[in-house]
Amino acid sequence: MDPLMILMAVLCVALLIAALMTLITENNFRLILYFAAFSLTAAGLYMLLYAPDIALAEIAVGCAFVPLIYTIAVMKQTTLNVVVRCAGSEQCDCYMNPERLEAFMEEIGRFCDLYGLEARLVGGLEGKVTTVAGIFRPSSPDLLIDYDPVQDLIRVEGNENNCLIESLERWLNQTPGVAFVGVGVSENEEVEA
């Protein structure tokens, strides 16, 4: 068999893997890296198919320029979106006290002032289960909160892509009545307030 054909088949498989990983990954910076890998593999395929002009353009644009723009876009986040998990879902079946929510948002706002951010309450989407991860999410929340009436506790779930999430966790652990549950999709951890 022609070694060029084998190389092309390997590149095709790598292209598929890179495209799928771009779709299913949950980390924004890793997504950019997968996209760059996709562009590089596509450029190699163009080169094997005797289109060096297109390969050069693909490398220059898809591998250097577009990832740079995406990196700046991820870096330039200016708001901290907070979403209240909706009352209709099965995880939480009661409404939160409005004063309690206001106090919590004030606390978040004091944290955001340190970093030049702006805390914003996006509001839960009724009838839909919201997550902080995944590429097909309706909005991009950084914090997902729900209220536990039994222990009078606000459970906070953070988005792991946010680079401030560790300092926010430290900040929230000192606040009474608030429990930081974890990042990403881990919801089963029990954290004492």
Add this chain to the structure above:
Amino acid sequence: MSPFNSLRPRISQSYDLLKVISLLLLPFMLMFGLYIVFNGDLSPGGGFQGGVVLATAYILVYFISEQKTVELSRLIRIEKVLFFALIVAGVVHLLFFSGALATLVTPEAMRLKRIILIAFNMLIGAKVALGMSGIITMFFEEGSL
């Protein structure tokens, strides 16, 4: 304890590394971009690809520079002038050079064709480089234009 304490040392550490690597890489990137632009009629490449490479070199400098004072409006104005120059050059080429030189394969005609192609590539490269740099600069300083 201020939350900035945990962030500050990490940033300054990686900053030196970024600076040195970028400055090492910069002349090679500029050379490669100019090579692609000027040799675009003979080898793979051309105005667009070389322009993007030049824009990437500019972005490296922009990332590491301490004071980010780029006159964005002047950049955009030069780009607009280049755009019109490109259109005018295309029309002039179509009117005066294309018909007479289409069938000639003498060495003089080939040399003239090469000169015309290099001029076009230079125009396109400059326009693309300025445009891409403008996009990135605008992206950094949102709402300054």
